[in-house]
Amino acid sequence: MADGMTERAAPVILPPPLRPGDTVRFVSPASTPDRANIDKRAAILESWGLKVSFGDHVFDQHAYMAGTDAQRLADINAAYRDPHVRAIIATRGGAGSYRIAPYLDFDAVRADPKMLTGFSDITCLHAMLWRECRIVGVHGKLMGDFADRIYPENEAAFRAALMTDAGMDLWAEPAEITASLTTSGQAEGVLLGGHLKLIAAMAGWGLPSFRDAIVLFEAVNMSLEDVDRTLLSLIKGGHLDGVRGFAIAQFTGFKSHGSFTVMDLLREYLEPLGVPILGGLALGHGANPRSVFLGTRAQLDADAGRLSVFREAV
Amino acid sequence: MAMPVIVPPPVKPGDTVRFVSPASTPDRGMVERRVAVLEEWGLNVQLGEHVFAKHGFLAGSDQQRLADINAAFRDPMVRAVLATRGGKGSYRIAPDLDFDAVRGDPKPLVGFSDITALHMCMFKMGRIAGVHGALFADADDRLSLETTLSHKNALMGLDPLRIDTDPDEASSALTTAGWAEGVLLGGNLTMIGAMAGWGLPDLRGAILLLEAVNMELGQVDRTLTMLTKGGHLDGIAGVAIGQFVGFKPNGPITVIDLLREYLEPMGVPILGGLPLGHGGAPHSVYLGTRAVLDADAGVLTSTREAMI
Numbered sequence: 001m002a003d004g005m006t007e008r009a010a011p012v013i014l015p016p017p018l019r020p021g022d023t024v025r026f027v028s029p030a031s032t033p034d035r036a037n038i039d040k041r042a043a044i045l046e047s048w049g050l051k052v053s054f055g056d057h058v059f060d061q062h063a064y065m066a067g068t069d070a071q072r073l074a075d076i077n078a079a080y081r082d083p084h085v086r087a088i089i090a091t092r093g094g095a096g097s098y099r100i101a102p103y104l105d106f107d108a109v110r111a112d113p114k115m116l117t118g119f120s121d122i123t124c125l126h127a128m129l130w131r132e133c134r135i136v137g138v139h140g141k142l143m144g145d146f147a148d149r150i151y152p153e154n155e156a157a158f159r160a161a162l163m164t165d166a167g168m169d170l171w172a173e174p175a176e177i178t179a180s181l182t183t184s185g186q187a188e189g190v191l192l193g194g195h196l197k198l199i200a201a202m203a204g205w206g207l208p209s210f211r212d213a214i215v216l217f218e219a220v221n222m223s224l225e226d227v228d229r230t231l232l233s234l235i236k237g238g239h240l241d242g243v244r245g246f247a248i249a250q251f252t253g254f255k256s257h258g259s260f261t262v263m264d265l266l267r268e269y270l271e272p273l274g275v276p277i278l279g280g281l282a283l284g285h286g287a288n289p290r291s292v293f294l295g296t297r298a299q300l301d302a303d304a305g306r307l308s309v310f311r312e313a314v
Numbered sequence: 315m316a317m318p319v320i321v322p323p324p325v326k327p328g329d330t331v332r333f334v335s336p337a338s339t340p341d342r343g344m345v346e347r348r349v350a351v352l353e354e355w356g357l358n359v360q361l362g363e364h365v366f367a368k369h370g371f372l373a374g375s376d377q378q379r380l381a382d383i384n385a386a387f388r389d390p391m392v393r394a395v396l397a398t399r400g401g402k403g404s405y406r407i408a409p410d411l412d413f414d415a416v417r418g419d420p421k422p423l424v425g426f427s428d429i430t431a432l433h434m435c436m437f438k439m440g441r442i443a444g445v446h447g448a449l450f451a452d453a454d455d456r457l458s459l460e461t462t463l464s465h466k467n468a469l470m471g472l473d474p475l476r477i478d479t480d481p482d483e484a485s486s487a488l489t490t491a492g493w494a495e496g497v498l499l500g501g502n503l504t505m506i507g508a509m510a511g512w513g514l515p516d517l518r519g520a521i522l523l524l525e526a527v528n529m530e531l532g533q534v535d536r537t538l539t540m541l542t543k544g545g546h547l548d549g550i551a552g553v554a555i556g557q558f559v560g561f562k563p564n565g566p567i568t569v570i571d572l573l574r575e576y577l578e579p580m581g582v583p584i585l586g587g588l589p590l591g592h593g594g595a596p597h598s599v600y601l602g603t604r605a606v607l608d609a610d611a612g613v614l615t616s617t618r619e620a621m622i
Contacts, residue, residue: 063567064532095532098539201536204511204544225371225402229508232405237511260370 012295012313013135015087015113018163020049022086025079027055028066030121031094035059038091041142044150045089048159055079058091065096073100076125080108087162090118090125090141098124098201106132117141117162120220120285123194124202126294130192131208136313138162139194139216139283140291153282157290165311168292172280172305178248179280181266184302187245187276189214190314191298191307195284197222200230203239211242212314214298214307217266218249218284224257224265231269245276245300247307250284276302319497319620321443321603322394322420325469327356329393332386334362335373337428338401342366345398348449351457352396355466362386365398372403380407383432387415394469397448400427405508408432413440424448424469427527427592430501431509437499437602438515443620445469446501446523446590447598458595468598472618477597479587479612485555486587487570491609494552494583496521497621498605498614502591504529507537510546518549521605521614524573525556525591531564531572538576552607553577554614555586557593583609 018024024045026038038059042052055075060067067075079088090097101124110133116125117138126137138161144150160166172179192208193199193216199207219227234240248270254262270277278300282290292298292309299308325331331352333345345366349359362382367374374382386395397404408431416423417440423432424445436442445468451457468475479486499515500506500523506514526534541547561569577584585607589597599605599616606615 061565063565095535098536102543197536201540204540204546206543228402229405229504233508233510233512236409236513239511257371264370 010134013110013113013133014296014311014313015115015136017165018050018086021051023051023053023084024087024089025053025055025085026058026089026091027075027079028058028091029072029076029097029100029125030066031064031092031096032059032061032066033091037148040148044142044155048163053085064094069099072096073103077105077108080105080112080114083112085114087114088116090116090122093118093120093122095121097121098198101125101128101206104128109133109135120195121198123198124206126194127199127202127208128206130295131206134295136293136295138291139294140289143289145287151288153290154288161291161293167308167310168290170281170290170292170307172278173282174280176250176280176282176286177263178251180263181248181277181279182302182305183271183277185276186302187214187300189244189298191216191247191292191294191296191309193217194294195219196227196230200234203234203237207239210240212244214245214247214300215240215243216247216249216283219251220285221253224262227262227265231265235269240273243273243275245278246270247281247300248277248279249281250286250289252285276300278302278305278307280305281307317441319441319443319602320417320420321618321620322422324472325357325394330358330360330391331394331396332360332362332392333365333396333398334382334386335365335398336379336383336404336407336432337373337397338371338399338403339366339368339373340398344455347455351449351462355470360392371401376406379403380410384412384415387412387421390419393421395421395423397425397429400425400429402428404428405431405505408435408513409439411435413442416440416442427502428505430505431513433501433601434509434515435513438513443600443602445598446601447596450596452594460595460597464597468600475597475599475616477588477590477599477614477616479585480589481587483557483587483589483593484570485558488555488573488577488584488586489609489612490578490584492583493610494521494607496551496605497603498523498554498599498601498616500524501601502526503534503537507540510541510544514546517547519551521552521554521607522547522550523554523556523590526558527592528560531567531569534569534572538572542576547580550580550582552583552585554588554607555584556588556590557596559592583607585609585612585614588614
């Protein structure tokens with residue numbers, strides 16, 4: 001596949017920010033969300049002046065997915081095709097978006113660009129949308145803590161990503177365990193990536209080229225050997241060739257094996273690639289995560305401990 | 315195009331074999347009991363230097379585990395190299411095996427589970443056949459007669475290995491119909507997923523062996539999506555499904571449903587229910603040699619014959 005050429009040739013699609021009065025649509029491309037959880041998020045979006053609509057199958061249940069593949073696909077494609085819908089909000093990740101990722105209506109996406117927001121399993125859709133359409137999306141959501149308290153920083157970051165024309169600056173947080181991975185130096189490139197497990201699941205068929213990109217990794221509840229196999233396979237398969245820098249975010253729910261931790265694995269595989277690494281970013285499944293664009297220009301400064309993501313194409 | 319496949323000769327009484335630990339650290343008592351079985355067969359049994367070493371979840375550092383297995387490949391006295399166990403970590407050293415040493419002095423590598431990574435690289439990079447199996451016991455470390463006999467035949471025999479489907483295995487529900495012939499390749503599904511795109515041999519024309527243990531359904535789903543969408547299973551001649559152990563259903567969906575969903579559309583014969591893997595009384599088979607899959611009769615026949 002000559003995707004290297006076509007990817008470079010196509011212009012980046014950067015949908016405009018939402019304005020009060022715009023309609024957004026919740027869809028569930030992966031697993032079924034809790035209804036109260038979504039009602040709460042809908043109320044927040046309405047408090048920002050947005051109108052909230054729901055896909056037909058948002059709360060459906062089919063094993064670990066929110067409806068059959070056909071139902072989940074119909075919901076997200078209907079959202080892309082509906083001219084009233086100005087952004088598509090994934091209710092949650094979970095599992096299953098990789099099953100429908102190649103069947104999104106890419107023509108509809110190109111014809112009427114609107115951002116998809118979500119992360120975790122939704123990484124699959126972001127990867128495929130960038131690969132096929134070069135459209136910018138938002139890695140993030142209104143993410144509560146264990147008691148579903150949504151913190152002001154999380155809410156403000158998601159709102160800014162959706163509704164302002166500003167980019168975002170993220171500062172490494174020393175309390176995040178991945179902060180210890182930070183090396184030094186600066187890098188600039190398009191920000192791509194997301195959940196490590198889903199990046200591996202898309203490798204070889206649904207992953208865009210990461211050449212010249214800054215690659216974001218976050219992960220939750222993977223076993224150490226799964227991380228080991230995933231990083232080995234991404235590197236041996238050439239999928240990280242030409243990456244300009246790594247933005248390492250929250251790694252949540254990992255158990256150490258004796259004194260051996262997931263940080264040791266990340267360091268072992270990423271440091272030899274010889275590009276700047278910035279850890280400690282508050283993105284992912286941890287406390288109070290922020291939101292960033294995927295597919296826009298980003299500057300990673302490992303010395304200053306800052307990731308700047310601009311609302312502009314590379 | 316390719317080098318001819320090398321099928322190492324069987325081991326004879328009086329030969330020396332060596333246990334190595336390319337993945338995780340085994341229990342010492344377990345290994346000692348396996349050694350006793352092999353000695354009963356008239357074999358001299360050696361242990362690699364780092365067989366019981368411990369380094370995180372690995373039996374020693376990558377250098378130590380690699381040194382042990384390559385020393386076994388290079389030692390002319392050693393006539394078979396047996397993995398003490400799987401676990402995790404053999405994928406880390408798989409591409410660095412001394413394939414030339416084994417081609418120069420062919421001896422089988424024996425193991426399964428995580429060792430699938432080594433088998434795949436041995437065939438892809440060295441064109442060397444091996445043995446999928448182990449003296450794999452139950453939770454109380456009782457070895458079944460079937461496992462013991464089958465393993466002995468795979469190591470020391472010349473006759474084809476006949477594996478009959480077991481209707482009590484969950485994967486027997488996957489059996490379709492028809493007949494296929496090809497090189498038997500594959501093994502543990504997790505490892506096949508981990509090797510795809512760099513360490514997996516070309517599976518066109520092959521009979522694909524799949525077994526798995528303790529995967530989440532989502533992980534099976536993602537792995538099968540990646541393997542099929544990535545074209546890694548294109549052109550396979552048939553599928554031999556071994557034991558799928560430790561799986562929990564999710565609502566109405568079981569791992570068998572997922573396997574059927576991905577494998578049936580490939581339109582090749584599928585034979586499930588094979589006692590190969592982490593379940594009860596698993597057998598041993600050759601990897602990298604000619605096999606015949608008869609879904610109608612419920613039999614997989616694994617020969618010692620090279621196909622290419």
